[in-house]
Amino acid sequence: MDDDVFATDGDVNAHSEVVLQTIKMMQHPAYENPYEWSTDDFEVGRALGRGKFGRVYLARERETGFMVAMKVMFKSQLTKWHVEKQLLREIEIQSRLKHPHILRLYTWFHDDRRIYLALELAAQGELYKHLKAAPKGRFDERRSARYISQVADALNYCHANNVIHRDLKPENILLTDEDNIKLADFGWSAHTNSNKRKTMCGTLDYLPPEMVDGKMYDDSVDQWCLGILCYEFLVGNPPFESQTTQTTYDKIRRLDIVYPRHMTAGAINLISKLLRIPSSSRITLRDVMNHPWVVQMKK
Ligand SMILES: Nc1ncnc2c1ncn2[C@@H]1O[C@H](COP(=O)(O)OP(=O)(O)OP(=O)(O)O)[C@@H](O)[C@H]1O
Numbered sequence: 001m002d003d004d005v006f007a008t009d010g011d012v013n014a015h016s017e018v019v020l021q022t023i024k025m026m027q028h029p030a031y032e033n034p035y036e037w038s039t040d041d042f043e044v045g046r047a048l049g050r051g052k053f054g055r056v057y058l059a060r061e062r063e064t065g066f067m068v069a070m071k072v073m074f075k076s077q078l079t080k081w082h083v084e085k086q087l088l089r090e091i092e093i094q095s096r097l098k099h100p101h102i103l104r105l106y107t108w109f110h111d112d113r114r115i116y117l118a119l120e121l122a123a124q125g126e127l128y129k130h131l132k133a134a135p136k137g138r139f140d141e142r143r144s145a146r147y148i149s150q151v152a153d154a155l156n157y158c159h160a161n162n163v164i165h166r167d168l169k170p171e172n173i174l175l176t177d178e179d180n181i182k183l184a185d186f187g188w189s190a191h192t193n194s195n196k197r198k199t200m201c202g203t204l205d206y207l208p209p210e211m212v213d214g215k216m217y218d219d220s221v222d223q224w225c226l227g228i229l230c231y232e233f234l235v236g237n238p239p240f241e242s243q244t245t246q247t248t249y250d251k252i253r254r255l256d257i258v259y260p261r262h263m264t265a266g267a268i269n270l271i272s273k274l275l276r277i278p279s280s281s282r283i284t285l286r287d288v289m290n291h292p293w294v295v296q297m298k299k
Pocket residue numbers: 048049050051052053054055056069071103119120121122123124125126171174185187
């Protein structure tokens with residue numbers, strides 16, 4: 001007898017819940033129709049966290065019971081810090097990116113004083129917190145490779161849609177209850193268009209050499225950051241971290257990197273193929289997903 005034909009009770013329950021949820025969602029007036037969302041549509045619960053410009057709350061859509069993370073920002077704060085345009089760009093970019101490893105922005109609305117973003121829920125929060133809490137402050141190879149593969153997949157999708165993330169780091173990655181990655185924070189991301197860009201942004205430890213030197217750069221900056229991320233997962237801190245900005249910059253330019261003894265040849269091989277100068281010699285995101293170390297670790 002084929003076991004797969006007979007689902008367990010748990011499977012049946014889970015399946016009927018999904019069906020019910022889908023029916024509820026299809027019956028919602030917003031389904032495939034223009035709809036003016038407002039705070040009245042949501043029941044707001046506990047705070048999930050606090051950002052630079054506001055707070056994030058657990059929220060439940062009243063009609064369907066669908067859970068979201070509601071990010072609430074004060075317009076006065078956004079104006080004070082001159083980030084209105086940056087936020088609008090973030091909204092525009094994040095609402096059109098639809099990928100299993102990119103945090104969805106379902107909808108947004110505003111009232112006199114606030115802007116509300118209804119975001120996909122990633123209940124385990126920032127990956128950074130999990131990295132710090134892991135034994136020795138680092139992830140094992142299996143976990144690292146799985147996350148790196150998911151981030152590479154998300155970035156590959158971004159690049160195919162002419163978006164560079166530019167600010168990859170464990171603080172900008174969220175985790176779901178199923179232990180899956182959701183790439184978030186598109187505040188610094190940019191449309192690639194045809195021109196290479198020259199804006200300096202991102203976190204110091206993750207800055208690619210071409211950005212340190214204020215040179216033109218392209219979407220391969222994200223591959224560099226993926227290399228730094230992989231190192232940080234496996235070691236617990238980024239490779240060029242130093243006491244002063246100048247020392248960090250010098251180390252980045254010289255590719256002055258130390259691989260601790262516990263690292264395996266496969267991991268070092270992948271990282272060294274991502275942390276390359278010139279940027280055109282960096283391994284592609286597809287090749288990251290197919291890299292022997294990643295494939296072997298995911299088995
Ligand atoms: N979609 C989400 N699901 C679950 N928790 C979230 C979600 N988004 C944010 N959080 C939690 O709320 C905290 C604040 O998020 P927020 O994006 O506002 O902060 P931030 O990283 O400082 O971003 P920004 O730089 O845009 O202010 C996060 O650290 C995280 O713990």
